[in-house]
Amino acid sequence: xxxxxxxxxxVILGEAVSKxxxxxKSQRMALPAVNITSSSTANSVxxxxxxxxxxxxxxxxxxxxxxxxxxxxxxxxxxGSIKGAVSAALHVHAMAPTYGAHVMLHTDHxxxxxxxxxxxxxxxxxxxxxQHGKPLFSSHMIDLxxxxxxxxxxxxxxxxxxxxxxxxxxxxxxxxxxxxxxxVDNTDVDSSRLYTQPSEVAYAYEKLSKISDxxxxxxxxxxxHGVYSPGNVTLRPEILRNxxxxxxxxxxxxxxxxxxxxxxxxxxxxxxxxxxxxxGVIKVNVDTDLQWAYWNGVREFYEDRKxxxxxxxxxxxxxxxxxxxxxxPRVWLRKAEEGFSSKLTDICRQLNCxxxx
Ligand SMILES: O=C(CO)COP(=O)(O)O
Ligand SMILES: O=C[C@H](O)COP(=O)(O)O
Ligand SMILES: [Zn+2]
Ligand SMILES: [Zn+2]
Numbered sequence: 001x002x003x004x005x006x007x008x009x010x011v012i013l014g015e016a017v018s019k020x021x022x023x024x025k026s027q028r029m030a031l032p033a034v035n036i037t038s039s040s041t042a043n044s045v046x047x048x049x050x051x052x053x054x055x056x057x058x059x060x061x062x063x064x065x066x067x068x069x070x071x072x073x074x075x076x077x078x079x080g081s082i083k084g085a086v087s088a089a090l091h092v093h094a095m096a097p098t099y100g101a102h103v104m105l106h107t108d109h110x111x112x113x114x115x116x117x118x119x120x121x122x123x124x125x126x127x128x129x130x131q132h133g134k135p136l137f138s139s140h141m142i143d144l145x146x147x148x149x150x151x152x153x154x155x156x157x158x159x160x161x162x163x164x165x166x167x168x169x170x171x172x173x174x175x176x177x178x179x180x181x182x183x184v185d186n187t188d189v190d191s192s193r194l195y196t197q198p199s200e201v202a203y204a205y206e207k208l209s210k211i212s213d214x215x216x217x218x219x220x221x222x223x224x225h226g227v228y229s230p231g232n233v234t235l236r237p238e239i240l241r242n243x244x245x246x247x248x249x250x251x252x253x254x255x256x257x258x259x260x261x262x263x264x265x266x267x268x269x270x271x272x273x274x275x276x277x278x279x280g281v282i283k284v285n286v287d288t289d290l291q292w293a294y295w296n297g298v299r300e301f302y303e304d305r306k307x308x309x310x311x312x313x314x315x316x317x318x319x320x321x322x323x324x325x326x327x328x329p330r331v332w333l334r335k336a337e338e339g340f341s342s343k344l345t346d347i348c349r350q351l352n353c354x355x356x357x
Pocket of ligand 3: 143
């Protein structure tokens with residue numbers, strides 16, 4: 001890349017979010033958005049972001065945030081997910097400069113029943129803004145795609161107003177992502193709902209842009225969460241191009257006016273991803289493939305060192321030899337991190353997301 005991105009801080013917030021997305025479009029690149037569940041996975045993202053000079057999005061689902069804070073913490077009134085997500089964000093604010101990583105902080109799907117989670121995060125975010133003069137999170141997602149579009153967009157407009165006061169970005173969803181997301185099972189949803197209509201994108205764009213230009217749209221083009229055997233998922237990225245062309249014409253806008261988000265990135269072909277980027281995708285969500293890579297790091301380590309992992313004492317070198325240096329979590333969890341980081345490196349390269357700084 002010839003042009004370089006200059007950003008004021010390691011956590012990409014406020015205007016720097018828009019600047020990064022504009023840069024991504026100009027370079028035909030997209031940012032990976034990685035679901036994290038622990039400091040181990042957050043640190044792995046930061047290390048790859050620094051190593052590749054790639055801007056990466058760290059995101060937490062409602063369940064991922066609860067796990068981050070600890071599963072034994074009560075999640076009544078979403079407190080576990082609120083406190084867990086805040087804790088993850090504070091960790092990233094503290095460590096991103098040390099890594100030299102440039103990352104955004106985002107929360108994933110929030111259906112209406114999860115809006116109290118977002119309310120709690122915005123309360124915490126406003127408090128953080130008062131103290132630090134900057135937002136705690138770069139952006140949140142509100143996913144009311146199950147609802148009539150009028151209800152979806154009306155609620156999103158309310159949240160965009162509140163978030164705009166802190167310069168935050170909102171991600172919305174139009175059309176349904178198949179598979180499962182945060183406890184919502186979309187595996188049997190009518191297939192027509194998996195393809196967003198250009199008129200829906202135009203409706204959302206018109207309403208939201210009256211409030212702020214800081215929004216992104218997860219439009220459905222056949223995407224599904226999870227990884228399935230070949231032939232089960234048919235992506236139609238041209239759906240995105242049709243929406244872009246429709247908006248350019250209807251509102252007299254330049255080429256690819258919308259910032260699109262590609263959900264269900266795992267298991268997608270290089271061609272579908274490249275086409276999505278051509279049609280204005282600037283964020284690609286990847287969870288399942290990285291879950292596998294993290295686990296596979298442990299699996300390979302176990303296969304390789306099986307004889308040293310059957311008890312505290314006794315291995316192929318002798319019945320009395322201790323195995324502490326094999327079952328220490330810093331050894332095998334590090335293998336998970338290495339597997340995760342290696343896969344994330346491949347993903348960044350596939351998204352043309354490296355050497356940005
Ligand atoms: O879209 C996602 C998170 O919102 C991730 O989807 P995958 O797990 O299919 O990569
Ligand atoms: O919604 C999809 C993401 O993969 C998050 O999944 P999760 O709710 O299991 O954390
Ligand atoms: Zn959804
Ligand atoms: Zn998703």
